[in-house]
Structures are given as C-alpha cells and as structure tokens.
Amino acid sequence: MAKHLTRRQLLVGAGLSGLALHAxxxxxxHGNTQLPAPIRRAVPSTGERLPAIGMGTWITFNxxxxxxxxxQRTKVLKTFFDHGGSVVDCSPMYGxxxxxxxxxxxxxxxxxxxxxxxxxxxxxxxxxxxxAESSRRxxxxxxxxxxxxxxxxxxxxxxxxxxxxxxAGEVRYLGITTSHGRRHGEFARIMETxxxxxxxxxxxVLDREAEARLLPLAQERGIAVIVxxxxxxxxxxxxxxxxxxxxxxxxxxxxxxxxxxxxxxxxHPAVTCAIPATSSVEHMQxxxxxxxxxxxxxxxxxxMVAYVRSL
Amino acid sequence: xxxPAWLSxxxxxxxxxxxxVFLRLFxxxxxxxxxxxxxxxxxxxxxxxxxxxxxxVWRRLxxxxxxxxxxLSGGGFLVNYFGEINWPAVxxxxxxxxxxxxxxxLAVTRGCPRLSIGRTGWFAAFWLAAVVLLPWLTVVQSGEPxxxxxxxxxxxxxxxxxxxLVGGFGRATFWxxxxxxxxxxxxxxxxxxxxxxxxxLLLPLATLASLVAGVWLSxxxxxxxxxxxxxxxxxxx
Ligand SMILES: NC(=O)c1ccc[n+]([C@@H]2O[C@H](COP(=O)([O-])OP(=O)(O)OC[C@H]3O[C@@H](n4cnc5c(N)ncnc54)[C@H](OP(=O)(O)O)[C@@H]3O)[C@@H](O)[C@H]2O)c1
Numbered sequence: 079m080a081k082h083l084t085r086r087q088l089l090v091g092a093g094l095s096g097l098a099l100h101a102x103x104x105x106x107x108h109g110n111t112q113l114p115a116p117i118r119r120a121v122p123s124t125g126e127r128l129p130a131i132g133m134g135t136w137i138t139f140n141x142x143x144x145x146x147x148x149x150q151r152t153k154v155l156k157t158f159f160d161h162g163g164s165v166v167d168c169s170p171m172y173g174x175x176x177x178x179x180x181x182x183x184x185x186x187x188x189x190x191x192x193x194x195x196x197x198x199x200x201x202x203x204x205x206x207x208x209x210a211e212s213s214r215r216x217x218x219x220x221x222x223x224x225x226x227x228x229x230x231x232x233x234x235x236x237x238x239x240x241x242x243x244x245x246a247g248e249v250r251y252l253g254i255t256t257s258h259g260r261r262h263g264e265f266a267r268i269m270e271t272x273x274x275x276x277x278x279x280x281x282x283v284l285d286r287e288a289e290a291r292l293l294p295l296a297q298e299r300g301i302a303v304i305v306x307x308x309x310x311x312x313x314x315x316x317x318x319x320x321x322x323x324x325x326x327x328x329x330x331x332x333x334x335x336x337x338x339x340x341x342x343x344x345x346h347p348a349v350t351c352a353i354p355a356t357s358s359v360e361h362m363q364x365x366x367x368x369x370x371x372x373x374x375x376x377x378x379x380x381x382m383v384a385y386v387r388s389l
Numbered sequence: 390x391x392x393p394a395w396l397s398x399x400x401x402x403x404x405x406x407x408x409x410v411f412l413r414l415f416x417x418x419x420x421x422x423x424x425x426x427x428x429x430x431x432x433x434x435x436x437x438x439x440x441x442x443x444x445x446v447w448r449r450l451x452x453x454x455x456x457x458x459x460x461l462s463g464g465g466f467l468v469n470y471f472g473e474i475n476w477p478a479v480x481x482x483x484x485x486x487x488x489x490x491x492x493x494x495l496a497v498t499r500g501c502p503r504l505s506i507g508r509t510g511w512f513a514a515f516w517l518a519a520v521v522l523l524p525w526l527t528v529v530q531s532g533e534p535x536x537x538x539x540x541x542x543x544x545x546x547x548x549x550x551x552x553x554l555v556g557g558f559g560r561a562t563f564w565x566x567x568x569x570x571x572x573x574x575x576x577x578x579x580x581x582x583x584x585x586x587x588x589x590l591l592l593p594l595a596t597l598a599s600l601v602a603g604v605w606l607s608x609x610x611x612x613x614x615x616x617x618x619x620x621x622x623x624x625x626x
Contacts (some may be wrong), residue, residue: 140406142473144413173405173474258402311401357407 132165134355161366203235331372340368452496459489502557556603
C-alpha cells in the first residue's frame with residue numbers, strides 16, 4: 079500500500095471537500111488551507127500506519143448480483159476511499175459480499191488504496207490456502223494484506239498454514255477474530271502463545287469486556303486491534319440516536335452520535351482501527367468524519383461511558 | 390456446536406442480508422421473467438376450476454400447474470435469487486424442486502385429489518384469496534408495486550396456496566408432502582421475524598391456515614350414512 083500514498087492523498091483531498099460540506103465544523107478547526115490529517119494508527123509488528131476507520135461488509139455488501147444495489151454499494155465504497163479509508167474487512171461467511179466487493183473494486187479501479195482483510199472460515203483445517211485463493215479471486219487482489227481465522231474456527235491448523243503463507247510472502251499479516259465477547263479466555267491464550275499481527279474483537283461504548291484483558295494484552299504483546307461491531311450491529315443508534323449529545327461533546331471532538339461511538343473506540347490506545355459497516359453513503363460520510371479532528375482523552379472517554387449509561 | 394457460546398446467538402445474528410435486499414429479489418425476478426407473468430397468472434387462477442372438474446385429465450393438469458409452481462419457485466427464486474444472499478435457501482430450493490417432482494408424479498398417477506362435494510366453492514374462494522391477495526404483502530411491506538410476489542414465482546404464495554390440496558391426499562401421501570411446506574413455514578417465519586418485515590409474517594400464518602382449510606375441504610370416509618350423505622356424500626379417495 080505504502081507506495082500509493084500520494085494518489086490516496088489526492089483522493090482524500092477530493093473526498094474531503096464532500097466531508098467539508100457535511101461537517102463544516104471539522105474544517106473550521108483545521109482551517110481550509112491545509113488538509114486535515116486523518117487519524118492513523120501503527121501496526122505494532124511493522125510500524126505501517128493505517129487509517130483508524132475501516133469498513134465492515136457483514137450484511138451491507140451481501141446484495142447478490144442485483145445491479146442496482148451493487149452500483150449503490152459501489153458509491154458507499156467510493157465515499158469510503160474518498161474520505162481516506164483503506165481497511166476493508168470481509169469473510170467467506172458473508173454470502174455474496176466478497177463478489178460484490180470485487181465488482182465494486184473493479185468499477186472504482188481502487189485496489190491500490192485498499193488494505194484487504196478477509197478471514198478463513200471453514201472447519202476443514204487443511205483448506206486454508208484453498209479458501210484464501212477463492213476469496214482472492216473474488217476480490218481481484220494480488221494477495222491479502224491480512225488473513226484472520228474467523229471466530230477461532232479450526233484455528234490451530236489454519237494458523238500453521240497462515241504462518242507458512244506469511245513466510246512465503248503470500249499474505250502480509252495474520253490474525254484471529256471473535257465477536258460479541260465470545261471465547262475471550264481461549265482468545266487470550268492464543269494471543270499469549272501465537273505470533274499474531276492482528277486480533278479482531280468487539281468493543282464499543284456499551285460492550286467493554288475487551289478492556290479487562292484483551293486490549294491490555296494486545297498492547298503488551300504488540301498486536302494490532304481491529305474493532306468489529308462498533309455500533310453493536312446498529313443497535314447503539316436505535317437506542318441513543320433520539321437522545322441529545324452531551325453538552326461537552328464538542329470538547330471531545332464529537333459532533334454526531336456516529337463520531338461519539340467511533341471516537342470512543344479509536345481513542346483507546348490499544349485500538350488500531352474500527353470497522354463500521356453501512357449500506358448508506360450518508361452514513362459512510364458521517365462515520366468517516368470520526369477519522370478527523372480531536373479525539374477524547376481518557377477522562378472524556380469515562381464521561382462518555384457514564385453519559386450513555388445515564389440515558 | 391456443543392460450545393455454550395452458541396447459546397449467546399440470537400436469531401438476528403444469523404441474518405446475513407437486509408430487508409431491502411430481500412424485497413428487491415421479488416422485483417428482480419419479476420423483471421427478469423417478464424412477460425411470462427401473463428401466462429403464470431391466468432394458469433394460477435384456473436386451478437380451482439380444473440380441480441373441481443370430475444374428469445381426471447383436468448385434475449391431472451391442475452396438479453401439473455402446482456408441481457410446476459414448486460419447481461419454478463424453488464429452482465428459480467430460492468436457488469438462483471435468494472440463494473445468492475442466503476445459502477440455506479439453496480437447500481430449501483432443491484427441496485422445493487423435489488416436492489415439485491413428487492407432485493408431478495402424483496399428477497400422472499392420480500391427479501389432483503377430489504374435493505369434498507359442496508366445498509368446491511370454498512376451495513375456489515381460499516385458493517383465489519391466496520393467489521390474488523397474498524402477493525400484495527410484499528408490496529405493502531416494500532411500498533413498491535414491482536415486488537408483487539406471484540404464485541409460481543415466489544415460494545411463500547406458492548406454498549400457501551398449494552397446501553390447500555395436500556389435505557386431500559391419502560394419509561401416507563399427506564405425510565410425505567408435509568415436511569417441505571412445514572420446513573418453509575419455519576424457515577420463512579424465522580427470516581421475516583429477524584428481518585422485522587411484519588407484513589410478511591402473514592404468509593406463513595396464511596400457509597398454516599390454508600393447511601387446516603385443506604384438511605377441512607378434503608372428503609372424509611363416511612362412518613354413518615346420514616340424511617346429508619345421501620346427497621352430499623364424500624367422494625372416495
Ligand atoms: N467474528 C467476526 O469476525 C465479526 C463479527 C461481527 C462483525 N465483524 C465485522 O465487523 C463489521 C462491523 O460489525 P457489524 O456490521 O456487525 O455492525 P456495526 O458496524 O456495529 O453496525 C452496522 C449497522 O449500523 C448501521 N449504521 C452504520 N453507520 C450508521 C450511521 N452513521 N447512522 C446510523 N446507522 C448506522 C448500519 O445501517 P445502515 O446500513 O443503514 O447504515 C448497520 O445496520 C462487520 O461488517 C464485519 O466486517 C466481524
């Protein structure tokens with residue numbers, strides 16, 4: 079990815095003009111003369127800096143071969159890239175999402191901006207390479223940046239193959255995933271004993287179980303953290319969107335509920351990026367705004383937790 | 390699967406597509422199959438007339454139409470459209486085609502079961518209500534007339550209408566024909582519940598009502614000849 083930064087910066091510039099219309103406060107803060115710098119986080123194992131907001135594809139990109147919806151999702155992906163996004167996460171479990179992503183990437187010709195992350199999701203521990211290859215063809219990428227063992231399914235066998243693939247340069251990073259707070263004990267043991275580059279887990283203002291063990295462990299072991307379900311599958315909006323933001327939100331760099339939820343996550347020092355999913359261009363714009371401006375400090379993060387609890 | 394973590398999954402966690410994508414499947418199949426609807430709709434409307442005829446040839450034809458509807462909605466909608474976004478739909482789609490094959494075999498060997506005399510009007514009323522009214526539920530849900538879910542193209546309406554006939558078969562055939570509709574009722578109820586498409590939940594409900602109505606409409610063996618049976622005696626199965 080690194081060699082294409084210049085082109086991406088150009089595209090970010092183009093996209094940010096849209097963002098400026100959408101979130102003028104952001105640009106007032108930084109002035110119009112200079113592009114605001116997106117929040118990036120380093121992958122501990124290499125130092126590569128990734129944009130702190132990525133994109134998930136569960137449900138949202140599973141639209142089959144519907145040309146109208148593929149075109150619509152392509153616009154969502156374009157908005158993501160235009161606003162400086164890079165990390166896209168998928169899985170063979172997500173129905174047609176990988177095919178749709180491939181078609182959207184074809185339409186945008188945007189693979190050079192992409193940090194391609196998918197998963198291995200099969201109980202057959204000898205099928206790692208085969209599944210990675212099938213996903214690679216769907217995405218139309220030369221190789222994946224990151225391959226993760228989905229929900230620890232057959233992790234022993236898959237991790238061994240992924241290590242060999244990484245050594246052979248067939249994939250850049252490897253990792254494991256969980257969600258909904260499941261199997262954290264086993265997850266932690268794997269983090270302690272295996273040479274992982276990434277872990278993916280659920281963490282948000284309401285589901286903070288990862289704070290107890292997994293996030294400190296990731297920092298200690300130098301493992302990058304991708305946060306899934308940042309909006310608790312959308313339920314955070316359903317629950318809180320009708321409520322006002324706290325009066326002090328602006329001080330924490332927050333002007334929308336999307337920013338509230340996402341900035342809470344990416345401000346955690348162990349977090350590398352959050353991967354919200356959306357099927358809407360407007361929501362994508364809102365979510366990407368969280369990658370710019372101030373982040374809440376630890377005290378403000380505690381106030382955020384207390385505030386949503388009080389609602 | 391023995392992992393207790395599975396207990397923490399909700400129905401929504403298994404849902405891998407959104408309501409908009411699901412409802413557009415109906416618009417897409419309607420668009421792709423146009424103008425075959427001009428044939429499919431009249432055929433679905435004349436089934437009660439055919440099923441009510443005493444001549445076996447018409448009752449065979451009625452069942453052929455129903456068999457074709459299962460094969461089309463299974464192989465078409467479920468396998469080719471729904472299966473793209475929800476892999477279990479592919480298996481159910483193949484089960485639909487097997488059910489269609491069974492119905493076709495029954496059409497050849499026996500024809501449509503005869504209806505209880507005096508209840509053919511009820512059969513026609515139930516059938517027409519199913520094939521004329523139920524297709525609009527997807528329209529009410531989506532607000533898009535293009536999503537009309539026709540008998541023969543969409544599985545929900547096909548099953549709801551055709552289970553009216555299942556009760557008329559002998560006991561062994563009845564049980565043989567029951568698992569696929571029941572599986573569909575369970576699967577579609579779970580899907581519509583998770584999608585929160587409340588209007589569509591009326592489809593599995595209508596299917597169950599239709600199944601009960603089908604049993605009621607079917608002729609029963611006479612135990613005691615009464616004054617009614619002299620004129621309206623049931624036809625032997
Ligand atoms: N075990 C695993 O590996 C695992 C498990 C779960 C998730 N994941 C990954 O993590 C990603 C994110 O998780 P998720 O998709 O489950 O849930 P999520 O990102 O927490 O929530 C997605 C939902 O939020 C809504 N939304 C997004 N932006 C919004 C906005 N600005 N305003 C209002 N609503 C908004 C979306 O609806 P709209 O479409 O209407 O915007 C969608 O329904 C997944 O897509 C997947 O890639 C991985």
